[in-house]
Amino acid sequence: MGGQASRPEGVHVVVVGGGFGGIAAAQQLKSGGLDFTLIDMRDAFHHNVASLRASVQPGFAQRTFIPYVETFGDSFIQGRVERVDTDRQMVVLLGGQEIQYSHLILCTGTDGPFPGKFNTEASYQTAVQAYEDFIQQIQAADSVLVVGGGSTGVEMAAEIKTEYPDKKVVLIHSRIGLADPDLLPSVRQQAKEVLLEKRVELLLGQKVNNLSELQLNVMQKNMVVTTDKGETLTTDLIISCTGLRINSAAYASGFSGSVADNGALQVNNHLQVEGFSNVFAVGDCADIKEPKMAYHAGLHAAVAVTNIINSLSGKQLTEYHTGNITMLLAMGRDDGVGQFNGMRLPRFLVALGKSRDLLLWKSWREMQQKQP
Incomplete structure (x- = not known):
């Protein structure tokens, strides 16, 4: 990565978004001796892989x-990016502050409902x-309905039932x-088996009809929920685990010609945003056909930073595959399912490798x- 002494003149990399991809990029820029600014609307990195356990x-x-300032000092700015002026190579924050860039790494990630995500301007x-506060809502409820049986919904239902085995938990999908869907069929089947072992009730192939009329994340005794198949159930707490969307607000106007239908940025094999050799997209906001995962964001960040360094020294750019x-x-903390490199793993191994600590040690080490 090169030593601190050879800091190149006129190079200032701006990293927009301090999620998994953003902190990985910032750390590599820091160790490479490059001048950079990391911008995020929160004052701390959120290891949201563990957000469901936290709830x-x-x-x-x-x-x-994990506070940003303690790791990145003056290279961190808290603020919301309003737009990118590509002609002037400026990142414009809400309130008017402008930050000049020679290179830009966009890592704006995805947004979705709390508790899976906490994308709010807050300390x-x-x-x-x-x-x-959310834990108190769960504790006060006798029954919980989890809406959405993707990976987040499955993990949420398992977490509640592990921590509070006497509560009635229903998962509707x-x-x-x-x-x-990218998981092996046998792994998806295992996920179902774990939920059934934990006595989670499953309503599959059905949608909630009246979700917009119901209060989410707040305990309210005996709320009546109806499905599109005519079923009715009552519950004390409803948690939505659906509707992830790409955070494109920061770049939508500046890169309108490079945005895919889903809001992600179209990139080439070097992770450069189409039409811009000095702008890279990393993590969930890059239009790459693979699951949206923290692990992939870290791999993207390494490619983007390596390519910035290579472009400065005239070396060949690295490709991401x-x-x-x-x-x-x-x-839950005692079980897990998954696959490594396309091979199904034993449940005890996933529990040992991820479920107990949810890889928190990794983020604290990275930062x-x-x-605490």
Whole structure:
């Protein structure tokens, strides 16, 4: 990566978004001796891989937020990016502050409902409190309905039932198959088996009809839920685990010609945004046909930073290629399912490797801070 002494003149890399891809890019820029600014609307990195555990286990949320300033100092700015002026090579923040870039790495990620995501302009103390308050809603409810049986919904149902085995937990999913469609069928079947073992009730191939009329994330006794198949059920708490969307607001106007239908940025094999040799897209906001995962965001970041360094020294650019899918689902702290490099893993191994700590150690190590 080169030493600190050879800092190239006129190079200033701006990283927009401090999720998994953003902090990986910032750390590599830092160790490569490149001048950079990391921008995020929160004051702390959110290890949202552990957000579902943080929503059931009191005191856990504190470990899932890691302050940026302690790692990146003056290279971090808290703010919301309003737009990118590509002609002037400026990132414009809400409020008018402008930051010049020679190279830009966009890592704006995806947004979705709380508790899976916490994409709000807030201090991390406020965020931690939001999770602690949510736990009280779960604790007060006798029955919980989880809407959506993708990977997040499956993990959410398992987390609640593991922590509170006496609660009635129902999972409703519009499809028959659970978890991510990119997973091996045998792994998806295992996810279903774990939920049934934990006594989660499954309503598959059905949709909630009246979701827009119902209050989410707030305990309210005996809410009546109807499905498109004519079923009716009552529940005390409804948690939505559907509707992830790409955060494109920061770049939509500046890169309108490079945005795919889903809001992601079209990139070439070097992860350069189409039409811009000095702009890279990393993680969920890159239009790459692979599951949206923290693991992939880290791989993208390495390619983007390497290519910035290579372009400065006239070296050949590195290409990013998708590989066999590695994905682990934590099914509560004591169980898990998943695959490594396209091969199904034993459940105990996933529980050991991911479910117990949810890879928190990795993020604290990456941020070079001590876990509380």
